[in-house]
Amino acid sequence: MTTETRTRTEELTINMGPQHPSTHGVLRLVLTVDGERVVEVVPHIGYLHSSMEKIAEHLTYQQYLPYADRYDYLNAMGNELAYVMAVEKLLGIQPTPRCQYIRVMMAEMNRIASHLVYFGTLGNDVGAISVFLYCFREREALLDLFEAVSGQRMLYHYFRIGGLRNDLPDDFCDGLAQFLDYFPSRIDEYDRLLTKNRIFRSRMEGVGYLSPEDALSFGVTGPCVRGSGVDYDIRRADAYYIYPQLEFDVPVFAEGDAMARHLVRQEEMRQSVRILQQCVEKLPRGEVNVKVPRRIKPDPGETYARVESPRGELGCYLISDGTEKPYRLHWRAPSFHNMQAYPVMCKDAWIADMVAILGSIDIVLADIDR
């Protein structure tokens, strides 16, 4: 006589967030799990929704600029860049060569600073806490440089429609060159400390696979799509300002897993250093501002400006009705669209891997919710 024991497993719905240390803000994930395996993830967003688009309709073009900083706070210079590009396109203004160089330098410095935060928080998420401290040491140097140009360490409000708040301070290029001298060796340090770490690699390799077809269908851009083997970078595909004159590579990794996205960002920091070195060398003299009317009233029309932010394609769609306030402003937020692919990446992953996958997308919740 035998007794048959049947073990029956049942799917369980659990809630992760909104206050969870690995969600980089306020993100709520509703997971359906079978044991430790994830069956389904449903992201609930909107906890940081701040009506960025409605606010723009109530402010003049200049008044909106500081809001652009605040919406993706890790890439404040990049947001300002997209916004001023859009307004200048509406007005038919071309910034001066020196201004274009400085704007590109600021955007690339901000890219490094943003990737450093990514490195630090990803390390934190997967249990390598010390990396955070190393990354913030280097970020500190960049923030000092930002403070020197704009007086602010995080939300700069440095770009203006038609130019910049002020030219670079005298010793800025020396300070930046000094940083660029030692920073590549620090990237090697992160490489040894984190990327080549065996535990880290086993957490990152082979998890969170995103196929190139899915990446393109979901509109994933930035390091996430380049980690899936798609060579798509706005700085190349729709080059703006001085990028065509600069030498740099667009790192692409074909594996499509969390590690590939991580490696893209590590390599991108080296490329940003290359870009910055060329900018420091070639930076032309001259004016940084062009004359613009004090009251900005673009002719009725519409435009779309897009830049490559650290997270992907950042677009600003602007419609003018001829008054001094935008008729409609719409942000094409990279994190918003990258996040849509997250449930696909998490299919059949372990719950613990979800944290690593989320870290590898490098979301900023303020960017998602706007």
Add this chain to the structure above:
Amino acid sequence: MTDNQPANNNQHLLKEPLPPELQQVLEGLMTAGSAGPEGVEIVTSPEHIIQVLTALKEKAVTPYNMLTDICGVDLGDDLQVVYRLYQRYSAAAAVIKVTVPRATPRLPTATGLWKIAAWPEREIAEMFGITFEDHPDPRHLLLPDDFEGYPLRKDYQYPEDHPYLKPDPTREELGADESEEAEGTDEFTQADDTGQPD
């Protein structure tokens, strides 16, 4: 028509006719089409929008196979949805505009063509009150489930009793300042204001 309405949405795009191969592909599907420095612009009707998107994605000689964004616009009498497509690896854009009547704003969903369409359509649905038919997940996205009204419409009324949405009492004073300042300002460079030496 309200005064706020843009008189001419496409002034920035120099009006040139669409390339013949696109005209052929979109024969009978569009109401207007033009080409300009920012890409091609196609105006179509809600009945044809999915056919236009499919044609651009699959039938065009160089297909516009990336949908980057969908955006809603309030035109006053009507609502408009703007689809922005790109050719992969290039700067060539196709902007597709659909106008839906304010009284019955309905559009078919584009989620069958691109997975990216899901969230932007949910956002437009809650912000502009446009129903996307057959959408796989038509819940609110950013706003709370019980939110009433469509906040990105121009006629949205802020609820007066909401503690965070009360009109700013200083607003009128600021408005007065603005009108005073409006006179007698010609041109200036920002450098004048900063007091920074050259």
